[in-house]
Amino acid sequence: MIPAGPLPITPLSSPPDRIWRVPGSKSITNRALVLAALADGESTLEGVLHSDDTRHMRSALEALGIGIEDAGPHTLVVKGGRRRLRAPGRELFIGNSGTTVRFLAALACLVPGEVVLVGDEHMAKRPIADLVDGLRQLGADVECATGCPPLRIRGGRLKGGTLTMRGDRSSQYFSAVMMAGPFADAAIDLRVAGELVSRPYVEITRRMVADFGGRIDEAAGGFTVHPAAGYRPRAYPIEPDASSASYPFALAAAAGGAITVPGLSEGALQGDYRFVELLEQAGARVSRQADATTVRSDGRLRGIDVDMHHISDTVMTLAAIAPLLEGPTTIRNVANIRIKETDRLAATVAELRRLGQEVTHGDDWLRIEPRPLTPALVRSYSDHRMAMSFAILGLCRPGITIEDPACVAKTYPTFWEDVERCRSASGG
Template identity: 45%
Template sequence: MTVLAVPGSKSVTARALFLAAAADGVSVLRRPLVSDDTDGFAEALTALGYGVDRSGPDWRITGRPAGPAVPSADVYTRDGATAARFLPALAAAGHGSFRFDASAQMRRRPVGPLTAALRDLGVDLVHEGEEGRLPLRIEARGIKGGAIELDSGLSSQFLTALLLVAPLTAEGLRIRVTGLVSAPYVEITLAMMRSFGIDAVRDGDTFTVPPGTYRARDYPVEPDASTASYVFAAAALTGRSATVPGLGTGALQGDLRFVDVLARMGAKVETTTEGTTVTGTGRLSGVTANMRDISDTMPTLAAIAPFADGPVRIEDVYNTRVKECDRLDACAANLRVQGINVATGRDWIEIRPGTPRPVEIACHSDHRIAMSFSVAGLRTPGTTLDDPGCVKKTFPGFHDFLAELRRAWGL
């Protein structure tokens, strides 16, 4: 059995940065993820006037419940969707003039459901280019609060942004959502808000958050469950055993449910309070999996699917078409180049068994495409990537990590 330390969760780190910035006092984030996305989030907070000390392995954030400490700022969020979607809401709760922009890749991704909701709450904002996308400018005068409706069919991040900012409004928020995807990420948000002193109430599709003040705290960041999916898939694919400590029965992240899919395919899975172990049995069965709630792990399953002994069908993942790239089409195209029979629809992909050819994988600047097909490459020597550096978004050390795993397993 190989015990592997996985970097901190991107989702948890981003939420912790927001909560710490909004809290009263100084918070310490233990073992946060250090990656391009989280660096970009922290730099954006600095641009907004928050105190962010990243001089050591743990980060110290000086909170400011009143909002940004500067009267104006030009904020660049790089490729990071969490920063691009969370921080405009934080800025709107303050007072000043704030402009948000991002990379060309992030400019293509939607923010419209969030900005429409902020407008409904009286926030003065304008999209400088295409409506519903960055760049945007906010003339912030605080947020009164009240009741709104939100379409969460493309991303749960829009709901998370509103939940996180809700205590900073004068009256709190009552949010009715439709089409919620990736619901476990919302559960992460609610749990972390409780950790920082604010209780939100969920009644079906309605979330109610009172006004209040977040409390600064010492917060440990758990390992990233989406990243751990590559480790677990590698074990199932190669017949080895791998344990990721820190992702056990009390883990916040829903993407840990990826191991349930591997178990249905024939892998042995053991989850304890201390961590999760996946052991490959030498056989992977075909499976039909609804991955609406764990869609970030869809490329992981798609990449290893040809090695199953029957078709692998992944359903209800339309939202993966509006990620860093259209992940459904990207997975399908790469698998076809490898010689695999693939069919796709609006929100599904079905992959037939086959023997993938070693080819250059088109990453589309998407870290998850790069890492997923790299794992599958453990069974297809000679697989290369056209953009290996794109993994810096969430796991800069991924290639060294995988090479060490290959050596440890004698592959």
């Protein structure tokens, strides 16, 4: 059960020393659903995340003609194939799920007929014009009045050829083209204008497309998406979510103590696993086992100066524990966090200042000088990561109340249960 209304966070009464299991990866679940939907036959996805973002993806794919059945608490059987795709006859609601709207915008180009993708009021502010323009370069018929969702796509085929998109807004535009692209009439020469943000997510996509039988090569200035006869259905294991794991890892580091997250280690597909390296730089000890990672600390950490361009979903996790570190913490090169669930740079700065911290910032950076914490109601901006990040601070120090605990449902609906489990295992 997700608590309703403002939630005061009681600090742990002793340092945590426990195992904390996080649910499956949102990024891998939503890619696996798309790839399995396009694979001819039955795929079994294990370790699936059930959350708002993956539910939106699932119900949209079902409305497009794909069969999806539960075969266990975290197992889905997907009956896919391009030939199953049909126009849904109603608008598809995608909430505020960036992966869902971007991945489906490209997939919808393969659907014979009209697909309309509609989000909530936050999604209506998230840019998608670069992807729309990119899909038009492949001959797609896409309407998008404001440069943000909703989108209307009249699909059937993608013609292949050269497609250039700017790389600094969202890697999801590239992942979207990479997953639908093998079904184009010819190879796609996918070019990146400028630097590509969130690069590790594109690597997840390339790897997963290959796992389902497609091929994407790196090429001068971008990538070549090769045409494929189709994707191969298969059994697919989904890793725990590395962005969700940043919360227990940060808690172990900031509170002192030890937390082990099973299922994530050195070979993790997800770039956000590298968040543990920042904790290491701050003075925590990280031990990477065969199939688990443990973060330990004595609770005395120093501030760090870091570039988080490629792991920006964990910016708020670091920023929220920065008040507990010795010396300033500087986070650089994160302009694209301004176009996520909310303007995360402005939101983080505002909430840290509300908590009495000295914060300076520019368009793509922020710097936090720790000051004594002022108790406060921390606003959530309907952003799951704002709520979860500042909850970690509240588990370390008194006086933090989270305005909207329910917004964690986007990617981690069992977050508060896991917090309580940690408290009971810690004797708090």
